[in-house]
Amino acid sequence: MRGLQKRVALVTGAGSGIGKAIAQRLAEEGMLVGVLDINKQAAEQTVKEIRESGGQADAEVCDVTDYAQVCQAVSALESRLGPTWALVNNAGWDKPMPFLKTEPDFWRKVVDINYLGPLHLTRAVAPGMVERNGGRIIFIASDAGRVGSSGEVVYSGCKGATIAFAKALAREVSRNNVLLNNVCPGPTNxxxxxxxxxxxxxxxxxxxxxxxxxxxxxxxxxEDYPGLVAFLASDDASFITGQTISVSGGLTMHG
Structure with missing residues (x-):
């Protein structure tokens, strides 16, 4: 895709699952990938596999709930790879449970990871994007944030808030060519x-x-999601911002 070669992408939660697949695909597209994950061994394994496939990547351990640690990790990766062009806010966590059986400590953990985490990363990279007059921020949200999901009430609220946050910030920074979009996976293996x-x-x-x-x-x-993420990070998507796109096999169909 156009405009990805030698640009820097940061991907949170890239030690496994969807985040790892996204990091690998962006590296295949020629991007320099910063792998962020709370699990040091998993992050290093993703970097190892990318390098073995001929790509370029580096890793930093990062707890997305800790803003100071987020800023430090972003700064360290940018010092080695260069300024961030694309941020993929992918890291997330939940545990299925009826809301009436949950307690405030659980709510705070879900909110800290799934909502404040993306805010922390976005705040750390967006000023540089605005200053450079260009960048892409992609949120891996969820269809739970569009239609709700039983047993994922607080998580659904966080993802809905993330979608609204991305739309609102997209309006604020659009004149600086910083584009924000949401990708909403359905249930994923x-x-x-x-x-x-x-x-x-x-x-x-x-x-x-x-x-x-x-x-x-x-x-x-x-592997069903990285292609869309790569597209949204590319110059091919330079006229798309504030959008929410479901990738769910038709489980949800939004007009």
């Missing part, structure tokens, strides 16, 4: 899904129920 629904017979029943609801007859794979 990742390690996070395994921890979410569990394994064994009960976990398989939940997965089977998910599949029955998807017109294309399967849940997503991590």
């Amino acid at each position: 990742t390690p996070a899904m395994d921890s979410f629904v569990g394994t064994g017979e009960s976990g398989q029943k939940i997965r089977d129920a998910m599949v029955r609801g998807v017109p294309l007859g399967r849940i997503g794979e991590a």
Whole structure:
């Protein structure tokens, strides 16, 4: 895709799952990829695989809930790779539970990771993008934030807030050629899904129920999303901002 070669992309939660697939695809497109993850070993493994495939990448351990650590990690990666062109806010976490059985400590953890985390990263990179008059910020949101999801009430609220945040900030910085968009995955076969629904017979029943609801007859794979992310980071998407795009096999169809 146009305009990605030798530009820098930072991807949070890139040690596994969707984030790792995105980091690998952006590296394939010729980008210099900064891998951010709370798991040092997983981040380093992603970098190792990218380099073995001929790409360029570097890693920093980063807890997205800690703004000071976020700023330090971004600064360290930019000092080695260069100024950030594209930020992919991918890191997230949840645990399925009826809302009436949850407590404030759980709410705070979900909010800190899924909402404040993207705000921290965005605040760390957006001023540089505005100053340089160009950049892309892509949020891996969720269809849970568009239609709601039983057992994911606080998470759904965070993703809905993220979608609204991206739209509002897109208006503020559009004249500086900084574009913000949301990508909303549906249910996806990742390690996070395994921890979410569990394994064994009960976990398989939940997965089977998910599949029955998807017109294309399967849940997503991590590789279903990086192409759209690469497009939104590229010059081919230079007239797209403030948009929310579902990638869910038709599970949700928005006009």
